[in-house]
Amino acid sequence: MEQSPLVAVVGATASGKTGLSLELARRLNGEVINADSMQLYRGMNIGTAKITPQEAQGVPHHLLDVLHVTEEASVATYQARAREVIAEIRSRGKTPIMVGGSGLYIRAALDTIEFPPTDSQLRAQIQAQLNTDGAAALRAELRDADPETAAVIKDERRLVRAVEVVRLTGRTFTSFMPQRAHEPSLTPVVQLGLRIDRPLLHERIAARVQQMRTSGLLDEVRALDAAGLRSGRTASAAIGYQQFLRVIDGMQTEEDAVEDTIVATRKFARRQETWFRADPRTMWLDSPDPTIADRAMEAIQRQAG
Template sequence: MAAQVTPLIVLLGPTASGKTGLSIELAQRLAERGTPGEIINADSMQLYRGMDIGTAKATPEERQGVPHRLFDILDVTEEASAAQYQQLARQQIATTRERCSTPILVGGSGLYLRAVTDVIEFPPTDPRLREQIESELAAEGTAALREELRTADPESAAVIKDDRRLVRALEVIRLTGRTFTSYMPQRRYEPSAEPVIQLGLRVERSLLHRRIEQRVQHMQAAGLLTEVRQLEAAGLRRGRTAPAAIGYQQFLRVLDGALSEDQAVEETIIATRKFARRQETWFRADARITWLDAPAEDLTDKAMEAITARTG
């Protein structure tokens, strides 16, 4: 009889909910059971080298010797791709299981998490076509392109608000002849990922807001502006995804003289709170998640109980 694989533990929740600390504690608890945890990053911005302070990336000391995978694998000039990440993460999960260790997928990027756990087909890309559409957007504005999207894919048109996703949706439609909506995933686990245990951290809204404010203020004190200045010298502005990261886009404006550092902090706090609400909305729709109230003194115990209930 084939050996039973270790479960894939998914630890998710809004930013500043305590995922990093809990993931390390879970990895250590699992080691006591003989199946040590290895943390696999599912935060799209923690893929980038040098984006440490602004993404609240765990330091080597904070990691306490627990293996951390898929961190610092991209330069800031490179584009993060959910399709590429899917391949890397699934391979990492497989090799972790081959070591009889437990993969712990940790992050708040909903699409990246589902790219790993669920059956998802990613549409192809064509850089030249994308550039053509971006040129049309710059020359003609959004009205004509939004009308094209409404005609070809009214369902996508109803929910897409930003220009970046508008361009991507039209790229897919023109390239494949299929609607962008047709590529949207269903909530069904990819067989190679199973068994999957999803644990979500739930934090009372006002407390989460205070934690976000404290985190951003800590980032400022830790030298976020210096980090952004160093990344700018390394080509941050040439990237497609990295310069759009919350915190980095605001502090780039400090370098431009458009904001004071205190204004950048305030704008980062506001943007992070909005992002956290979007994360909560995304995760709330998934009935497969077991929710844990955080912070709590017995949080690790509760998480281990949920894991044990599924694995024995």
């Protein structure tokens, strides 16, 4: 039996991915698979613009709310679970529609990617070294062993992971980065990217963050803080949540947290655009456009047909 295509809807935050994915699910008898790493977390709803059951309108969604905020998200684990869901949806004769802005998670699901091993004991030793001696020595070690990775890593969590990989495998962290194959491993795949003018995207991001504030983001962060958010290495770093934790701590005002979240989200959107533009397999659609679903269906039929 011929497999239904996997449709991946990608692009920057606030570009319109959710709306398009719902319309495609209705037209293609599809089910949606989340590819936003922060929407994996239970309770992180307002700050991630997670779709509500009312908005989903009966369209099944997968890989939402599968982690507690204290758990660390894993691309390797996501890869395995996403592929299981894709196979299960296809087995029922339906169309899997992957939607999200976490580029590495999407690549992991679609392409052949080798993930470096982990060693919790070694990582704990490196973390202890960081806590005792600071980051300078680890950065120097990484510069010697893997200058390409050292040049781009900014935060300490990734620094610890990169050093762990070098010590554990003798290989650079860069050597494990995904190489975009000419064809995805889960063919047939149709990748649709949403392209939106930068000034409009900035307006939409600002409006979305303001709406998050009025919808109760601060209360959501308080509840997650009580549930252990700060101890979650991945969840606590989420845009919006780290800013509003500072409000709870009295380190800044809610107004400042909103502005900082807007600025951080705009920077993140630029990184998303850079990532997705680098993949020549993505077919780009201008957003917003009242005919975007029609144009998406035409693209799907051309590539899958």
